[in-house]
Amino acid sequence: MINKNEERISLITAVGANGEGLVKEEGCVIFLPFAFLGEKVRYKVLKVKKNIAFGKVTEVLVPAEERVKPVCPLFRRCGGCQLQHIKYTEQLKMKRKTVADCFLKIAGLSADVQPTVRADSPYGYRNKLQIPVVEKDGETVIGFYAENTHRAIRTDRCAIHPEWAETIIAVFNDYINKYRVKGYDEERHTGDLRHIVVRAVEDKFIVTMVCLKEKIAGADELYGKLKEKFENITLYLNVNDARTNVVFGKTFRLIGGSAFYVASVGKLQYEFGVQSFLQVNAEMSEKLYKKVVELAAPDENSVVVDAFSGAGLMTAMLAQKAKKVYGVEIVPEAVRCADSLAKRNHLTEKMENICGKCEEVLPSLIPELKEKFGKITLILDPPRKGADASVIGAALRAEADKIVYVSCNPATLARDVGLLIGSLTERDGEVVKAEAYEPRYSIEYIRPYDFFPQTKHVETLVLLSKKKPDSHIVVDVEFGEGEGKISLKDALKRAEGRKPKSKTTYKDIQNYVEENYGFKVHTAYIAEVKRNLGLPMYDAPNAVEELKRPRSHPTEKMVLAIKETLAHFEII
Numbered sequence: 376m377i378n379k380n381e382e383r384i385s386l387i388t389a390v391g392a393n394g395e396g397l398v399k400e401e402g403c404v405i406f407l408p409f410a411f412l413g414e415k416v417r418y419k420v421l422k423v424k425k426n427i428a429f430g431k432v433t434e435v436l437v438p439a440e441e442r443v444k445p446v447c448p449l450f451r452r453c454g455g456c457q458l459q460h461i462k463y464t465e466q467l468k469m470k471r472k473t474v475a476d477c478f479l480k481i482a483g484l485s486a487d488v489q490p491t492v493r494a495d496s497p498y499g500y501r502n503k504l505q506i507p508v509v510e511k512d513g514e515t516v517i518g519f520y521a522e523n524t525h526r527a528i529r530t531d532r533c534a535i536h537p538e539w540a541e542t543i544i545a546v547f548n549d550y551i552n553k554y555r556v557k558g559y560d561e562e563r564h565t566g567d568l569r570h571i572v573v574r575a576v577e578d579k580f581i582v583t584m585v586c587l588k589e590k591i592a593g594a595d596e597l598y599g600k601l602k603e604k605f606e607n608i609t610l611y612l613n614v615n616d617a618r619t620n621v622v623f624g625k626t627f628r629l630i631g632g633s634a635f636y637v638a639s640v641g642k643l644q645y646e647f648g649v650q651s652f653l654q655v656n657a658e659m660s661e662k663l664y665k666k667v668v669e670l671a672a673p674d675e676n677s678v679v680v681d682a683f684s685g686a687g688l689m690t691a692m693l694a695q696k697a698k699k700v701y702g703v704e705i706v707p708e709a710v711r712c713a714d715s716l717a718k719r720n721h722l723t724e725k726m727e728n729i730c731g732k733c734e735e736v737l738p739s740l741i742p743e744l745k746e747k748f749g750k751i752t753l754i755l756d757p758p759r760k761g762a763d764a765s766v767i768g769a770a771l772r773a774e775a776d777k778i779v780y781v782s783c784n785p786a787t788l789a790r791d792v793g794l795l796i797g798s799l800t801e802r803d804g805e806v807v808k809a810e811a812y813e814p815r816y817s818i819e820y821i822r823p824y825d826f827f828p829q830t831k832h833v834e835t836l837v838l839l840s841k842k843k844p845d846s847h848i849v850v851d852v853e854f855g856e857g858e859g860k861i862s863l864k865d866a867l868k869r870a871e872g873r874k875p876k877s878k879t880t881y882k883d884i885q886n887y888v889e890e891n892y893g894f895k896v897h898t899a900y901i902a903e904v905k906r907n908l909g910l911p912m913y914d915a916p917n918a919v920e921e922l923k924r925p926r927s928h929p930t931e932k933m934v935l936a937i938k939e940t941l942a943h944f945e946i947i
Contacts, residue, residue, distance in 0.1 A: 378675060386398070389412065394458045396432075406428065419431050454528075455830065463493070467490065494659055499535065501536045501573045508568040559604055578607055581647075583612075589626070595631070607650075609631065647712060675697075688716070752775055764801065767794050777839065812844045885901070
């Protein structure tokens, strides 16, 4: 029996999707962060819930050959990186396996995943800094959160950010000390400064300080200090006075600098602003975008829909070769940037940018284009939660010859690809495996791209091609009794025996938790735990994933109870 606080010595026999070592003992799976396959470790058991436990490695007795010394002194304390203790070549193998495992476990698809495309720069690659500012023991601290907490670890420099991040943090620390700026206390909902967000492209920087109120002392002086360090730099003040985990509020106020900057990729010039979405790894995004264009293979007769198009960079790359490309993006500023990009690069006739939610725009846009042009190619590049049910439905109705899917979450990617192919189906607001299906698409290409070295995250590119039948067979069936006929009674009996098992609902999970642990959990908390575990999520019409008064996280007690319940129902 596994007991809390006991010390054990075990061999790591597997590695989880988040890079943690796994030990299976006495019918219990023990999660050990920062341990690796094949290592012999001494660990302390921290939490135990029936068949799941969590522990902390206290000593690596026999290290794996793949283990290396972490570069960052905050590694294991800061939650930004999970894999610095593993050789980079091995990180690439792990991510390839993670993608393959998600496709097999979630979608029931044995996918031929190609080796992960490595980053030329496994450190200092991020072009975006997003760092919390919190009040801690009466002191304002700039620092990243520890894993699965909102406890900030003071950070002066970060190994996966370039040197400019260290400079900007230092300027903000001086500013905070001079003006006695208070960090955000999320329990009391007090303070001055909540986040510092920096977007850097080439030698141009847009800095946003996210504040609780519309004014903050010394903002003009802060801009002047930043201007001394960087020639092309902009400072915004964003107001976010809501109790929420969302970083930005609705109001932006320009303190100093240009509202927009111009950068380039190849021969394309593009504009970006404070809310423009750009991939955090410019080197890898250029590699991936070029591959997207290659896979989509647009020509003068091709019509392409680029869903979740952001600032329109990939849309423009496609438009250079296609007859017409339609980009769909929800952020107005990003659409304005995409329009500017089209004009600047003489692509206005071939590139149309639509502002709206993909789940609302695509169901009407795709049939219209289908009727007008006959066939289309669809590009999907959704956020981590994956594509909405209506987007998947629109994609299926379009019967696109090609679907190119770019994903930052292997779990939701596997779910969505399973729905597109047909190995998964939706039933009562939940995604379940299909009992039998005729594939609608085939996977022609699947490859991870390492946008996020040293972390558990991975970008993946998939090409789906319309599945065409090899042949057609016509069979006449006569129901009834007697020779040469099929008994309708027997057919119904066999169908009844093949009915799929009922799906565990959020209500089932809530009831189990209340019955066995004595407290209630909100569906939003269940959704958060499922998402953090990389489990497939599906947006049912009645799903509630955000509270009226949001809190940071479910309590640790709630998380453990939900995980144990998921294990009970064999969901994990």
